[in-house]
Amino acid sequence: MIYLRLFLVFLQIGAFTFGGGYGMIPLIRESVLRYGWLTEGDFISVLAVAESTPGPIAINMATFVGASQGGILGSLAATLGVVLPSFVLILLIAALIRNLLKYKGVQAFLSGVRPCVAALILATALTMGLRTLIGVTTLRGGFFVDPKAIAIFALLLLGGFALKKWRKKSPSPIVMILLSAGLGILFYS
Amino acid sequence: MKTLRTLFLSFLKIGAFTFGGGYAMLALLENEFVSKKAWLDKEEFLDMVAIAESTPGPVAINSATYIGYRTAGFWGSLVSTLGVCIPSFVIIYGISLFFDAFLRLTYVSYAFRGIQVCVVYLIASAGVKVLKNLERNWLSRCIVLAVVLVMTAFSLFAVRFSSVFYILICGAIGLALSLCRKGVERE
Numbered sequence: 001m002i003y004l005r006l007f008l009v010f011l012q013i014g015a016f017t018f019g020g021g022y023g024m025i026p027l028i029r030e031s032v033l034r035y036g037w038l039t040e041g042d043f044i045s046v047l048a049v050a051e052s053t054p055g056p057i058a059i060n061m062a063t064f065v066g067a068s069q070g071g072i073l074g075s076l077a078a079t080l081g082v083v084l085p086s087f088v089l090i091l092l093i094a095a096l097i098r099n100l101l102k103y104k105g106v107q108a109f110l111s112g113v114r115p116c117v118a119a120l121i122l123a124t125a126l127t128m129g130l131r132t133l134i135g136v137t138t139l140r141g142g143f144f145v146d147p148k149a150i151a152i153f154a155l156l157l158l159g160g161f162a163l164k165k166w167r168k169k170s171p172s173p174i175v176m177i178l179l180s181a182g183l184g185i186l187f188y189s
Numbered sequence: 190m191k192t193l194r195t196l197f198l199s200f201l202k203i204g205a206f207t208f209g210g211g212y213a214m215l216a217l218l219e220n221e222f223v224s225k226k227a228w229l230d231k232e233e234f235l236d237m238v239a240i241a242e243s244t245p246g247p248v249a250i251n252s253a254t255y256i257g258y259r260t261a262g263f264w265g266s267l268v269s270t271l272g273v274c275i276p277s278f279v280i281i282y283g284i285s286l287f288f289d290a291f292l293r294l295t296y297v298s299y300a301f302r303g304i305q306v307c308v309v310y311l312i313a314s315a316g317v318k319v320l321k322n323l324e325r326n327w328l329s330r331c332i333v334l335a336v337v338l339v340m341t342a343f344s345l346f347a348v349r350f351s352s353v354f355y356i357l358i359c360g361a362i363g364l365a366l367s368l369c370r371k372g373v374e375r376e
Contacts, residue, residue, distance in 0.1 A: 020248035055277030056249040067285035086246030090254035112363025115329040119336030121316035184303020
């Protein structure tokens with residue numbers, strides 16, 4: 001039953017990912033690859049859409065993955081799943097334990113979780129980078145270096161850095177995505 | 190009733206016009222509920238942000254539920270959460286209907302090869318940003334290094350290990366370490 005599975009997988013994603021949208025990407029990626037809901041390439045494309053449309057990235061991803069697997073009901077099931085744990089937990093906190101963060105145990109738990117989230121995001125970027133730039137998925141699979149992708153990556157690094165120096169703040173994801181779309185057409189056509 | 194409608198419309202607006210996820214929303218939320226409507230004071234807003242960031246789930250949903258509840262109880266939290274989700278849901282569902290056909294256009298497919306590289310760049314820079322905000326201590330350094338190495342190695346050797354476990358293990362390490370410290374202090 002695809003609806004139940006979508007609901008449960010996104011319920012798990014909603015319940016165990018800390019740090020908001022980017023913190024949720026590692027587990028979302030793992031899950032969609034594991035169940036074969038999207039290929040890595042599709043996942044990245046969908047992520048680009050989720051970043052360049054308004055709204056929370058996690059909701060956007062859940063809706064899209066749900067729709068791709070089970071139409072409107074699928075997207076409802078996935079979105080409900082990803083929202084429900086937050087909703088219940090925050091209700092409990094707001095109603096009963098507003099000083100939750102002042103407990104020593106909670107603080108100690110989070111002192112381990114915070115660096116873990118940073119590492120999960122970095123490791124995900126690293127494995128996706130290996131895959132996109134030099135075609136390495138696993139050590140057995142061989143590799144395929146894509147010099148154009150590496151050139152685009154270098155230009156994005158440079159462009160992002162220049163924009164940051166010039167405007168005094170990091171460029172928005174949409175600016176970078178538009179820039180990369182232009183570079184993609186330039187390099188690959 | 191009027192409060193519920195205002196909450197719903199405010200969150201609908203915020204859901205429809207903030208790009209880039211939860212953190213981008215926080216500035217808008219503050220403007221709307223602290224500066225304009227004064228439904229929350231500055232201090233409670235900061236408490237809310239700390240809670241939204243430290244509990245699982247999307248920051249936007251956490252904030253909507255919290256602010257909704259503090260303003261109008263259970264129904265407040267329900268309409269706020271619905272409001273912040275609906276724009277995403279409608280827009281993305283609409284896009285998903287013709288996304289495959291869209292990707293098959295030649296120039297779009299070229300553009301997306303560039304965009305895929307950009308997504309890697311964006312995730313990496315988000316990771317670096319989170320890294321910079323960490324407390325600088327040995328626990329953080331060791332955990333970051335260990336998790337990056339283990340997770341990358343597992344993926345290269347095709348070992349399946351859910352990131353849920355990394356989070357639970359690291360949380361347990363944090364707890365254990367603080368208990369040890371307490372034990373040492375007592376002696």
